[in-house]
Amino acid sequence: MRFDVLTLFPDMFTGFIQNSMIQKAHEKGLIETRIINFRDYAFNKHRTVDDIPYGGGDGMVLKPEPFFEAIDDLIDPNEEKPPVLLMSPQGERLTQQKVNQLATHSRLILLCGHYAGFDERIHQYVATEEISIGDYVLTGGELPAMIIMDSVSRQIPGVLGNTLSAQNDSFADGLLEYPQYTRPAEYRGYQVPEVLLSGHHLRIEKWRRQESLRRTWERRPELLDKVTLTEEDRIFLRQLEDQQGE
Numbered sequence: 229m230r231f232d233v234l235t236l237f238p239d240m241f242t243g244f245i246q247n248s249m250i251q252k253a254h255e256k257g258l259i260e261t262r263i264i265n266f267r268d269y270a271f272n273k274h275r276t277v278d279d280i281p282y283g284g285g286d287g288m289v290l291k292p293e294p295f296f297e298a299i300d301d302l303i304d305p306n307e308e309k310p311p312v313l314l315m316s317p318q319g320e321r322l323t324q325q326k327v328n329q330l331a332t333h334s335r336l337i338l339l340c341g342h343y344a345g346f347d348e349r350i351h352q353y354v355a356t357e358e359i360s361i362g363d364y365v366l367t368g369g370e371l372p373a374m375i376i377m378d379s380v381s382r383q384i385p386g387v388l389g390n391t392l393s394a395q396n397d398s399f400a401d402g403l404l405e406y407p408q409y410t411r412p413a414e415y416r417g418y419q420v421p422e423v424l425l426s427g428h429h430l431r432i433e434k435w436r437r438q439e440s441l442r443r444t445w446e447r448r449p450e451l452l453d454k455v456t457l458t459e460e461d462r463i464f465l466r467q468l469e470d471q472q473g474e
C-alpha cells in the first residue's frame with residue numbers, strides 16, 4: 229500500500245510514521261508513504277495556498293491550483309486513478325467497513341485541508357471521495373489522514389504481527405469487543421472473571437461472544453441491526469431485555 233499525503237504540515241506525520249506498527253510496516257516494505265507539502269505546487273509569487281472567500285465571510289479558503297497541479301504531477305494519466313480522499317466534516321463517515329474497502333487499493337492519495345476548507349472545485353474535480361472521521365471540526369485534515377493510514381494499514385496482510393490479527397478487532401464481526409484481562413488474576417481485590425482462568429476454550433469463547441453482545445446492546449444497540457445473529461445470540465439478547473424489564 230502506498231499513501232501519498234498532501235499537507236501544509238509534513239512534520240506532523242514524522243512521529244506517526246517513525247513509531248510502532250506503522251514504522252515496522254515501512255521497514256517490511258508493506259506500506260510506503262510520501263508526505264508532500266502542497267505549497268510546493270503554489271507557483272504564484274508569494275506561494276500562497278489560501279485566499280479570501282468569494283461572496284465574503286470569515287476564514288480563508290484553500291486555492292484550487294496547488295491541488296490540480298499536485299495531482300497532475302502525482303498521477304500518470306496512463307495508470308488507473310487511485311482514490312483521492314478529501315478529509316472533511318461533509319464526507320462519508322469512516323467505518324471499519326469503509327476501511328476494509330480502502331485497504332483493497334494499492335495506493336491512496338490523502339488531501340489534508342486547513343482554514344475554512346477547500347475551494348469547491350477541489351471537492352468536485354480533484355477528490356474522488358470525501359471522508360469524515362466524525363461530526364466535529366478540526367483545525368486540519370492531518371489527524372483524519374493519520375487515522376485512515378493507521379486503520380487501513382492494519383488490514384494489510386503482514387502489518388499486524390502474528391500476535392494480533394485484525395480479525396479479532398472491534399467491529400470485525402460488527403460487535404464491540406469483549407472485555408480483556410491480563411495478569412495478575414487479582415489486583416486490589418478486583419478479580420479476573422473465573423471463566424477466563426478455566427482454560428475451557430468453548431466456555432471462554434461463549435463468554436466472550438455474550439460479553440460482546442451485552443456491550444453492544446448496552447452501548448451501540450444500532451449496530452446489532454447489521455450483525456448476523458445466531459439463535460443462541462437472540463436468546464441471550466432476549467434475556468438481557470427481560471432482565472432490563474424486571
Ligand code: 4FV
Pocket residue numbers: 315316317340341342343344345346359360361362363364365366367368369372
Ligand atoms: C474533518 C473531520 C475536519 C475542517 C476544515 C479541517 C477540518 C479544515 N476532516 N473529518 N471532522 N476537517 O474537521 O475529516 O479543512
